[in-house]
Amino acid sequence: MEHSAIISSALEAVGPRLKRLRSQHGITLTELSETTGISQSTLSRLETGQRRASLELLLPLALAYRIPLDDLVGAPEVGDPRVRLRPRRVNGRTVIPLTPNPGGLQAWKIVIPGSQTEPEPRTHEGYEWLYVLSGRMRLILGDNDLTLGAGEVAEFDTRLPHWFGSAYGNAAEVLSLFGKQGESAHVRARSAPR
Incomplete structure (x- = not known):
């Protein structure tokens, strides 16, 4: 699979992942908006795939959910030599x-x-x-x-x-x-x- 297809596939999965994370944390769009400073409409469009994820939007979300940015976007493995401790x-x-x-x-x-x-x-x-x-x-x-x-x-x-x-x-x-x-x-x- 070429790089553009890998990137495109990862970005398409961001919306559903964001919606699942919000649901798992039991918070509303309003609460998430207050925490991140991102408007409710932008958050909603991100979750439904109507808005493409950008670093400016993903960094506050990663901080709000307290997860690494790689996990938030589902970044593909890139030969990182570190052992990732995933409980x-x-x-x-x-x-x-x-x-x-x-x-x-x-x-x-x-x-x-x-x-x-x-x-x-x-x-x-x-x-x-x-x-x-x-x-x-x-x-x-x-x-x-x-x-x-x-x-x-x-x-x-x-x-x-x-x-x-x-x-x-x-x-x-x-x-x-x-x-x-x-x-x-x-x-x-x-x-x-x-």
């Missing part, structure tokens, strides 16, 4: 992928809500390494029922029935490394002799 909800948890490509070793930051206290052990191929960043996490690993606090680590073969969630109804943040069967993370640094 998503998985089984009631917030999961932030830290590695961009599937396969090999995968890293995630997982935010476990305090409401996740009911164990549902499962098994699958692979090897997992968990590091508790904050809070307290409960880990069911086979017949073991463990509570891990900030700075504690667990590593295990995921073919063993396992589950991790909230300990004592408090939220926890966990770093998870997951790899193919047999891979494991090992700390190799040693302190210098005194």
Whole structure:
């Protein structure tokens, strides 16, 4: 697809995206107009595609919605080397992928809500390494029922029935490394002799 077609396609999607964002935020055209300084009629024409989006109009909208301009316009990926941390909800948890490509070793930051206290052990191929960043996490690993606090680590073969969630109804943040069967993370640094 050539550049002009890509740009045209992205600009055509701006109107519906703006309307969806306003709806998701539960605000009226009047409220958005007051926040951005853009007239209601201009905002309405932007949302219906009757007015072409410009930088002068999009910047105040990106600020009002508190999202990056790229997300507001749905800009195509351009080979940016940065890993974009796009959180998503998985089984009631917030999961932030830290590695961009599937396969090999995968890293995630997982935010476990305090409401996740009911164990549902499962098994699958692979090897997992968990590091508790904050809070307290409960880990069911086979017949073991463990509570891990900030700075504690667990590593295990995921073919063993396992589950991790909230300990004592408090939220926890966990770093998870997951790899193919047999891979494991090992700390190799040693302190210098005194």
